[in-house]
Amino acid sequence: xxxxxxxxxxxxxxxxxxxxxxxxxxxxxxxxxxxxxxxxxxxxxxxxxxxxxxxxxxxxxxxxxxxxxxxxxxxxxxxxxxxxxxxxxxxxxxxxxxxxxxxxxxxxxxxxxxxxxxxxxxxxxxxxxxxxxxxxxxxxxxxxxxxxxxxxxxxxxxxxxxxxxxxxxxxxxxxxxxxxxxxxxxxxxxxxxxxxxxxxxxxxxxxxxxxxxxxxxxxxxxxxxxxxxxxxxxxxxxxxxxxxxxxxxxxxxxxxxxxxxxxxx
Numbered sequence: 457x458x459x460x461x462x463x464x465x466x467x468x469x470x471x472x473x474x475x476x477x478x479x480x481x482x483x484x485x486x487x488x489x490x491x492x493x494x495x496x497x498x499x500x501x502x503x504x505x506x507x508x509x510x511x512x513x514x515x516x517x518x519x520x521x522x523x524x525x526x527x528x529x530x531x532x533x534x535x536x537x538x539x540x541x542x543x544x545x546x547x548x549x550x551x552x553x554x555x556x557x558x559x560x561x562x563x564x565x566x567x568x569x570x571x572x573x574x575x576x577x578x579x580x581x582x583x584x585x586x587x588x589x590x591x592x593x594x595x596x597x598x599x600x601x602x603x604x605x606x607x608x609x610x611x612x613x614x615x616x617x618x619x620x621x622x623x624x625x626x627x628x629x630x631x632x633x634x635x636x637x638x639x640x641x642x643x644x645x646x647x648x649x650x651x652x653x654x655x656x657x658x659x660x661x662x663x664x665x666x667x668x669x670x671x672x673x674x675x676x677x678x679x680x681x682x683x684x685x686x687x688x689x690x691x692x693x694x695x696x697x698x699x700x701x702x703x704x705x706x707x708x709x710x711x712x713x714x715x716x717x718x719x720x721x
Contacts, residue, residue, distance in 0.1 A: 464561035466537045469505040469597050471498050473530040484595065493578065493660075495631040498595050501571065503564050505594030506537065506557055509603040512587035513548045523600055553586050560590045567592040576663035578632040582642065583610055584653035604654070613639040613654040616685070624688045625661045625695070625703045634661040634700040636690060661703070665691045683708050 467474070471484050484500040491497075510516035524530055536542045536549070537557050544554035560582060567580050570592070581591040583604025591597065604610050612621045623637040635658045644652030668691055674680040682690040689695075689706045 463538075463558050464503070464564040466534075466557050466561050467500075467503060467505050467594060468524065468530050468533050468537070469507045469591070469595060470524050470530055471500065471505065471595055473524065473527050474534075475527065478534075482594065491631070493632055494593075497630070499593040500595065501593045502568060503594050504561075504567060504590045504592045506560075507589040507591065507597045507602065508549070508553070508557075509587035509589060509605075510601060511603060511605070512550060512553045514550055515548060519548060520600055550586065553588060556584055556586050556588045557590075560584075560588065563590055563592070574663075576660040578628065578635055578658035578660060579630070580655075580657050582653055582655045583607070585644075585651070588653075609637045609639040609656045610654045613641045613656075614651060617641045617651055622682075622684065622690055624684055624690055624705065625700075627700050627704065628658060632658060632660060634703060635659060636661055636664050661700075662696075665695070679712075681708075681712070 465481070467479075467482060471479060479500075482500040482503040484498050487494040487497050487499065489496050508519075510519050513519035522529075524533060533547050536544050536547045537554060542554065544550075563582065570580065571577055579591055579593075581589060581604075583589045585605060587603065587605070589597070589602070589604045609621075609623060612623065615621075618641075620638060620640050623639075625634050625636050627633065628635045637656055637658050639654050639656040641651045642653050642655055643649050668682060669680070672680065679693055681692040684690055687708045689703075689708055689711065692703075692706070692711055694711065695703045
């Protein structure tokens with residue numbers, strides 16, 4: 457893998473704006489429209505990619521207006537993220553954002569190849585309070601105003617900062633189908649336990665439910681389910697027979713008489 461002063465090269469998520477020679481080290485691939493996980497996506501499984509939310513810039517409105525639309529745009533941003541002498545100021549980044557991007561480049565070595573261990577993993581990502589969003593597999597995130605700190609997976613983790621938080625099932629907008637998201641806060645730095653961001657993982661639902669039932673099998677004459685802190689169902693035996701949309705936002709009392717429920721942690 458290409459390195460710059462011991463730090464992995466950071467590619468911006470708009471891979472289609474790079475030249476083929478520039479992309480050679482990470483060898484992205486275009487998925488077919490009918491692909492079961494990543495339809496029509498241009499992705500690399502050899503690196504993470506970086507998205508920068510408007511909040512990462514000194515002038516967020518101007519950053520959205522200008523965008524990154526051409527090869528020249530992405531080349532300048534790529535240089536600012538990777539040049540050892542750059543600061544990010546040339547593209548309007550807030551102080552410290554570029555350093556966060558480079559620190560998170562270490563995730564390349566940790567996440568690359570994880571899909572071979574568990575194929576049902578969809579996206580792995582981390583979002584920071586600075587507006588940096590790093591994702592694997594790497595590729596275009598499409599939304600120009602996306603802010604990780606405003607997303608449900610980020611907010612849930614902040615509500616329960618010492619816990620691994622699981623979402624209710626929902627249909628992934630990128631094409632993964634029905635998924636659940638697991639998220640957890642990460643410290644600002646090794647000697648500072650305050651929250652600096654959140655790491656998330658999208659898991660295809662059927663596999664997640666299967667693993668959960670294997671880890672916590674039901675006894676005879678029992679029907680087991682998983683609920684979130686608000687009383688919404690994460691897993692339920694009847695979900696296996698339902699369409700994806702019918703498993704979103706289902707409250708516990710819609711499926712079970714509350715008088716018959718015993719809750720265990």
